[in-house]
Amino acid sequence: MNTQHASAPAAPLLPSQRLAAFFGRCEALKAKRLSTESADRRMLAATPEVPAETTMPRHVAEALLHLTRCAALLAVLAASMNALAPAAAEAAPPSRAAAAPAVVAQTPAAQMVVSQSTTASLPQSDVIDGTRAITLAAGESVTLIDDVGAVRTIDGPYRGRPVDRRPSRPGTGQAGTVAMLAQVLRLNRDPSVSKLATPWLVNVQRPGPACAQTDRVEFWRATVGEDVRLSIDLGGRRAAAAWPRGSETLRLPAAMFTSGESYKAQLGSEAPVMLVVHLLPPATTSPVDQAVWMAAKGCKSQALTLLDQIR
Structure with missing residues (x-):
């Protein structure tokens, strides 16, 4: 009994190999010279874009044939690129735009202004990075306000990151809180206020x-x-x-x-x-937001008095 072994299927060409083969054919067509008018007609008849009955100079026919074949090559190139696009998208690192929400979410809590303090290492009105550890000895205390208005009062002994402490007052998302309050709190150093x-x-x-x-x-x-x-x-x-x-x-x-x-x-x-x-405004109910509102209106001594009461 004759046993026939099926030959293994040829491995598919990579997109780069397919493109190289098509470019080779395109260059061969360009180099080929058509020797007779009948040869011109036969090759033009095989090209749907050019009617067989068309009569034209041989060099024009050659150029048109070359462009037609290269147009097919460009179509194959586009298809190959489309096939590669999904894989490239999966392998690509996340874009900056996709990562932006995470950065925005971390920024407000990172910056904090010292609203009240009993330690010389964290003077009032200083702006600190809440992701860095602070140290408080027994009997020391600090009140911090972040850029969304959340308040954290930390009593010593303590060593850790302020952002890890649960706020005693939640924030409401008032933008620019830290910068505005730091400016107001510096008035405490002005004896004329x-x-x-x-x-x-x-x-x-x-x-x-x-x-x-x-x-x-x-x-x-x-x-x-x-x-x-x-x-x-x-x-x-x-x-x-x-x-x-x-x-x-x-x-x-x-x-x-x-x-x-x-x-x-x-x-x-x-x-x-x-x-x-x-x-x-009736909707401004948070004490921190009220202090920011006062400062924005120019009532800075009133804002300073209100901040003294926030813990």
Whole structure:
């Protein structure tokens, strides 16, 4: 019985080998000279793009035939590249764009500003890298605020990375928190900056921006020894309120004011001062966001007072 062994199938050519073979055929066609008009007609008849009845000079026919064959080569080249594209995409490293979200997610927590501190190694207003370990001795404490407004208060003894500590107050994603608060906290080094007892008090004896809560404006005065009247020019009309002796503060409804407008206020017989009143947006509820809002409006001493209360 005759046993026939099937020959092993030829290994498929690599794309580079296929391209080399087609380029060789293309060069052979270009070098070949057609000797007779009948040969021209036979080869042109085999080319669908050129009708057999066409009569043209031989050198034109040769050029057209060469271009036609090379067009087929380009089609094969395109198909080969398409076949290689999926494999190349799988092997390629992740793009920068794909990695971007991870970088953005890590950036806010990495930068932190020192809001409060009892250690000389971490002075107030310093900006640190939260991914680097810090060391606190027993009795030392530091409060850090990151760039999304999350607050971390760490008490010693401690050694570790601040980012690994769970925030005592979550952040709300306010951009630029660290830079803004660092600028405000540096005011603590300025002896000319005065802070009041609570952050929402408006000094009626000092001109400039004044930040108030959503529903009321609470004025403060330094002298409380006598009864006085507070007069406020409300854009063409004048309002007055009695301020009794011994009282440091006087509350007026926020409805009397328009946020961002300037008002002339006069306490008794003192010289009038110009105040720019800013009313807190109702949606700004986080103390850190409120401090950032105050700083942005120019109420930096009020922001500093508020930051002293955040832990």
